[in-house]
Amino acid sequence: MSNLLEIAGLNKRFGGLQAVDRCELSVREGSITGLIGPNGAGKTTLFSIISGFTKPDSGQIRFGGRRIEGLGAYEVARRGLRRTFQIPRELKEMSVLENLMLVPEGQFGDRLLSVLLPGARVRQEEQVNEAAAREVLETVGLAEKADIAAARLSGGQKKLLELARCLMSRPRLMLLDEPTAGVNPTLIRHLMKVMQKVHASGITLLIIEHNMNVIMELCERVVVLDRGHVIAAGTPAEIQQNKQVLDAYLGGVDA
Amino acid sequence: MTAYLVAILIFAVIYGFVALGLNIQWGLTGLINLGQVAFFAVGAYCAALTTQAGLPLLPALVLAALVSGSLGGAVALFTPRLREDYLAIVTLGFSEFVRLIFLNEKWLAGGPDGIAGIPRPVTIPGLDSETSFLVIAAVLLAVAFWFSQRLAHFPIGRTLRAIREDETVVASIGKPTLTYKTLAFVLGAALAGIGGALFASYLTYISPDMFGPNVSIYVLAAVLLGRQGSTLGTLAGTAVVAVLLEGTRLLKDYITVVDGVQLAALRLMALGLALMIIVAVRYGPGRRA
Numbered sequence: 001m002s003n004l005l006e007i008a009g010l011n012k013r014f015g016g017l018q019a020v021d022r023c024e025l026s027v028r029e030g031s032i033t034g035l036i037g038p039n040g041a042g043k044t045t046l047f048s049i050i051s052g053f054t055k056p057d058s059g060q061i062r063f064g065g066r067r068i069e070g071l072g073a074y075e076v077a078r079r080g081l082r083r084t085f086q087i088p089r090e091l092k093e094m095s096v097l098e099n100l101m102l103v104p105e106g107q108f109g110d111r112l113l114s115v116l117l118p119g120a121r122v123r124q125e126e127q128v129n130e131a132a133a134r135e136v137l138e139t140v141g142l143a144e145k146a147d148i149a150a151a152r153l154s155g156g157q158k159k160l161l162e163l164a165r166c167l168m169s170r171p172r173l174m175l176l177d178e179p180t181a182g183v184n185p186t187l188i189r190h191l192m193k194v195m196q197k198v199h200a201s202g203i204t205l206l207i208i209e210h211n212m213n214v215i216m217e218l219c220e221r222v223v224v225l226d227r228g229h230v231i232a233a234g235t236p237a238e239i240q241q242n243k244q245v246l247d248a249y250l251g252g253v254d255a
Numbered sequence: 256m257t258a259y260l261v262a263i264l265i266f267a268v269i270y271g272f273v274a275l276g277l278n279i280q281w282g283l284t285g286l287i288n289l290g291q292v293a294f295f296a297v298g299a300y301c302a303a304l305t306t307q308a309g310l311p312l313l314p315a316l317v318l319a320a321l322v323s324g325s326l327g328g329a330v331a332l333f334t335p336r337l338r339e340d341y342l343a344i345v346t347l348g349f350s351e352f353v354r355l356i357f358l359n360e361k362w363l364a365g366g367p368d369g370i371a372g373i374p375r376p377v378t379i380p381g382l383d384s385e386t387s388f389l390v391i392a393a394v395l396l397a398v399a400f401w402f403s404q405r406l407a408h409f410p411i412g413r414t415l416r417a418i419r420e421d422e423t424v425v426a427s428i429g430k431p432t433l434t435y436k437t438l439a440f441v442l443g444a445a446l447a448g449i450g451g452a453l454f455a456s457y458l459t460y461i462s463p464d465m466f467g468p469n470v471s472i473y474v475l476a477a478v479l480l481g482r483q484g485s486t487l488g489t490l491a492g493t494a495v496v497a498v499l500l501e502g503t504r505l506l507k508d509y510i511t512v513v514d515g516v517q518l519a520a521l522r523l524m525a526l527g528l529a530l531m532i533i534v535a536v537r538y539g540p541g542r543r544a
Binding site for chain 2: 051053082083089091092093094098101102103105107109110116119125126165169
């Protein structure tokens, strides 16, 4: 299969810190790819650059064959590349359902004109969007929480909402930033099932993850980032044997 | 006495437009605008100059809305990255800048002398000029209220509220946040412009000293009193501010222990006290920020 995402020669410097350093990375269409690396390796910065929130200093990012590195965040999202946030950013004052109903693109009701015209078309559109949102909530297992304020969700449920918001738009590629961090083991199992379901429905996943069990079980390929540079890539089993990777995690101690 | 009540109501209706505008910007979208008076002033001068040149009131209102709205759009586009206190400082400065232009550019708008003899070209048969004006302004305010209410409750209002909560999230789901923020600013400025045009037409005289920052603060108080984001609350808040500022003038006939100057100061203190109580009760310890 072809590569859905291709990154070549990507650099980003923050003052004295080379956060992303000649980064090369590719994600095959239809895969679940893991992105691991020690704390401060530049994983989240890389996500931020791919999704258009941070401008790279140099390098190329191709998504579906087209360059996206110069686009703004909302334009990247519109092309079908969506991200979640490491620390959930639920819209607290809205209900869980509203958090999702916000998502669909090209809503007529999202245009100023709709305010001046009869409401029938918007009501109909809202019904369709509500049904779609409830279905997504069903998929991730939040259906019962649809009508409560998002602020009242537990930490783990907020992680699910992040995933649901991303899923709502049916993107081609999802960037998941530590989807299981700080979540209890039962919910981790549930989250993994959801991610497998999402993947089975035809969405490619790139996942930042620290939990090696999750990586081993989900990912067919793992990319290791250290100080902004990709130091290894391969199957989870290969990566576990890789000396360079162990060095990076253990601080380069001679064994 | 009745004439005075009508006058209070007219002021309340005029400020209602300005407050509804601020509610779209600040209440709904979270853009703190401390310079709403700038758009009010531009609307007022726009209507003053064009109605003096013979334009009827309604086209003058539309023109005022367009000019103030465009100016609002320009401010929004020049400050795309500014949020919260920084935006507040810039808008406050901008409003003073606008006032100083009207004060110093004599050729444009009469400088410190202002513009006198602005026509008030509306009368409903059977009603006096003041009451006619009140009826027409109130009907227009009802339309603005209807518009604001729909805006807040339609999906577009949901997007604006989402921007208020977390702009990054809105960008991450593929919505152009700058476009929405600019739109909110344009709409809010246009409503302020209509308010300004009515203000000029009602008073028939305007001068730069009427457009100081205190107007922005009164309107901010109205939106805050009415609970930020609520359309109906905004109008209620405006009514409270109008009564506190203007209605308390009536008290001077009944209260004899303080003189007029002291009473004027007391009116402002009453407004400040009302604000402090509202903020303490609503946002105080143990309440949601």
